[in-house]
Amino acid sequence: MSDVSLETIVSLCKRRGFIYQGSEIYGGLAGTWDYGPLGVALKRNIMNFWWQTFVDSREDMYGVDAAILMNQKVWQASGHAAGFNDPMVECLNCHSRLRQDHVKDNKCPVCGTAGKFSEPRQFNMMFKTNVGPVEDENSISYLRPETAQGIFTNYKNILDSFYPDIPFGIAQQGKAFRNEISPRDFVFRAREFEQMEIEYFINPEDWEKAFEQWRKDINKFLRELGLPEGSVHELEVPAADRAHYSKRTIDFEFDYPHARDELLGLAYRTDFDLANIQKATGKNMEYRPKDGGKPFVPHVIEPSFGVERAVMAVLVSAYAEDEVGGEKRSVLKLPAHLAPVKVAVSPLLKNKPELVKKAQEVYKTLKAEFGNVMYDDNGNIGKRYRRQDEIGTPHCATIDFQTLEDETITIRNRDSTQQVRAAISDLVTKLRS
RNA sequence: GCGAGUGUGGUAUAGCGGUUAUUACUCCAACCUUCCAAGUUGGAAACAGGGGUUCGAUUCCCCUCACUCGCACCA
Numbered sequence: 078m079s080d081v082s083l084e085t086i087v088s089l090c091k092r093r094g095f096i097y098q099g100s101e102i103y104g105g106l107a108g109t110w111d112y113g114p115l116g117v118a119l120k121r122n123i124m125n126f127w128w129q130t131f132v133d134s135r136e137d138m139y140g141v142d143a144a145i146l147m148n149q150k151v152w153q154a155s156g157h158a159a160g161f162n163d164p165m166v167e168c169l170n171c172h173s174r175l176r177q178d179h180v181k182d183n184k185c186p187v188c189g190t191a192g193k194f195s196e197p198r199q200f201n202m203m204f205k206t207n208v209g210p211v212e213d214e215n216s217i218s219y220l221r222p223e224t225a226q227g228i229f230t231n232y233k234n235i236l237d238s239f240y241p242d243i244p245f246g247i248a249q250q251g252k253a254f255r256n257e258i259s260p261r262d263f264v265f266r267a268r269e270f271e272q273m274e275i276e277y278f279i280n281p282e283d284w285e286k287a288f289e290q291w292r293k294d295i296n297k298f299l300r301e302l303g304l305p306e307g308s309v310h311e312l313e314v315p316a317a318d319r320a321h322y323s324k325r326t327i328d329f330e331f332d333y334p335h336a337r338d339e340l341l342g343l344a345y346r347t348d349f350d351l352a353n354i355q356k357a358t359g360k361n362m363e364y365r366p367k368d369g370g371k372p373f374v375p376h377v378i379e380p381s382f383g384v385e386r387a388v389m390a391v392l393v394s395a396y397a398e399d400e401v402g403g404e405k406r407s408v409l410k411l412p413a414h415l416a417p418v419k420v421a422v423s424p425l426l427k428n429k430p431e432l433v434k435k436a437q438e439v440y441k442t443l444k445a446e447f448g449n450v451m452y453d454d455n456g457n458i459g460k461r462y463r464r465q466d467e468i469g470t471p472h473c474a475t476i477d478f479q480t481l482e483d484e485t486i487t488i489r490n491r492d493s494t495q496q497v498r499a500a501i502s503d504l505v506t507k508l509r510s
Numbered sequence: 511g512c513g514a515g516u517g518u519g520g521u522a523u524a525g526c527g528g529u530u531a532u533u534a535c536u537c538c539a540a541c542c543u544u545c546c547a548a549g550u551u552g553g554a555a556a557c558a559g560g561g562g563u564u565c566g567a568u569u570c571c572c573c574u575c576a577c578u579c580g581c582a583c584c585a
Contacts (some may be wrong), residue, residue, distance in 0.1 A: 083578090084578095088522080089521095091520075091521075092520060092521055092536075098576075098577085101576090103575090104558060104559060104574085104575045104576060105558085105575065105576045105577085106575090106576085107575085107576065107577090118553075156585075157585070159570065159585090199563090201585070202583090202584085222518095222585085223585095255584080255585095256582085257583080257584075258511055258582075258583050259511070260581085261578095266584080320585075339584095344557060370553045400547060401546060401547095404546080404547065405547095406546085423545095425543095425544060425545065426542095426543065426544070427543095428541080428542075429544090429545080432544095454540095455537090456543095456547075456548095457542095457543060457545085457546085457547080458543090458544095458545045458546065458550095459545070459546030459547055459548085460546080461546085461547090462545080462546050462547085463546070463547050464547085466546095477544065477545075478544060479544095485561080485569075487545075489545080489546085494546070496545075496546095
């Protein structure tokens with residue numbers, strides 16, 4: 078587990094405008110979280126970096142953004158509609174909740190007590206809704222409980238539009254919804270959350286090779302998010318715990334404040350999903366090799382990332398408490414490319430109009446260039462540095478009296494707290510690197 | 511969902527059947543400050559929500575909501 082407490086992270090997120098409780102002013106809504114200005118910046122930076130890494134910089138990837146509402150047949154074919162609607166009973170002796178069809182001989186499989194169960198109740202993990210004005214059986218739909226199906230349902234469209242060489246992948250980022258029994262641990266388990274998923278279509282002969290490559294690519298990505306190697310653990314999921322269609326699954330676990338817990342999954346899903354669609358629709362899901370080889374239904378490797386879990390892991394990894402000049406400080410040592418604020422600009426003193434004027438000029442220049450730039454003239458200079466440290470701003474640019482003479486400013490580094498002098502004209506180039 | 515616990519400004523906290531509801535930090539304004547949370551002055555800001563008991567409830571009781579811990583759940 079991490080040595081940062083969850084309270085520390087939650088409090089920082091609230092105080093500095095990263096993440097707030099959903100519907101907080103009305104008393105909250107369990108399992109929902111709202112992102113503030115810095116949180117949404119951090120989250121987007123992570124998501125964009127993922128997209129850049131796995132889609133834009135590759136030649137074998139296709140992005141999609143499918144609708145959250147889908148034809149209910151999708152969930153019937155995938156098994157979700159059945160799996161999410163099992164009647165459950167509770168053992169009145171040991172309070173275990175059990176699927177009714179798992180109770181044999183009217184005995185509790187956990188404590189062995191016979192015949193003492195609550196009435197069966199429906200537990201729907203999917204949020205149900207009705208599409209259109211008439212509420213009947215045919216209008217039922219669900220908020221998607223995973224984004225993957227939006228990829229599988231577009232597999233054939235991608236084939237028709239692009240006919241990519243196999244192996245190729247389809248990537249998607251988007252919201253998913255699960256009516257969790259008990260949302261827990263900050264944003265870790267929420268009812269509304271965001272996923273970044275890839276379905277990588279392969280020739281079944283190559284699955285082991287592709288799986289290993291994904292393992293490597295994922296690890297590289299996690300390093301670039303700033304997660305130290307020792308904080309991520311690959312858990313080979315044993316056959317008994319895997320989904321029935323999966324031949325191999327690795328859970329990438331992270332040392333969160335609450336526990337070592339899942340950050341993302343890498344699963345070999347075989348042809349389960351495409352075969353289901355083929356069965357349900359009668360449409361041919363085969364891929365025809367361009368070299369005239371025998372058509373086949375591709376198999377799939379699925380790397381599936383939880384966005385909020387990544388945000389949390391990045392925050393936990395970046396958080397540090399150290400000392401500067403004998404004073405304690407808390408600092409987010411975020412990788413620069415993920416930081417919500419790229420650079421903060423300050424006048425050394427705010428009661429000197431000439432400094433303020435110059436600082437405003439520099440601020441406007443940088444703002445136009447980078448966008449995520451903050452102007453800060455609160456309190457004194459040391460205080461501003463600490464404020465920026467706490468939200469992970471990698472650099473602070475300070476305008477002082479020398480600036481007025483020679484057009485140079487100081488750039489102060491977040492991690493080392495060291496300062497260098499640089500010409501204003503070089504600023505943009507320097508900060509970009 | 512079950513069991514246990516918690517809920518006071520943005521954060522962290524003190525407190526009580528009748529208070530002007532404590533303190534610190536943060537925040538805002540002013541002064542000051544020539545590089546790492548300095549100082550002075552002023553200001554904003556809270557008893558989770560709803561019922562009940564009571565002359566009077568932030569305090570006691572009930573319900574709801576949220577959070578924490580354990581169990582279960584995580585297809």
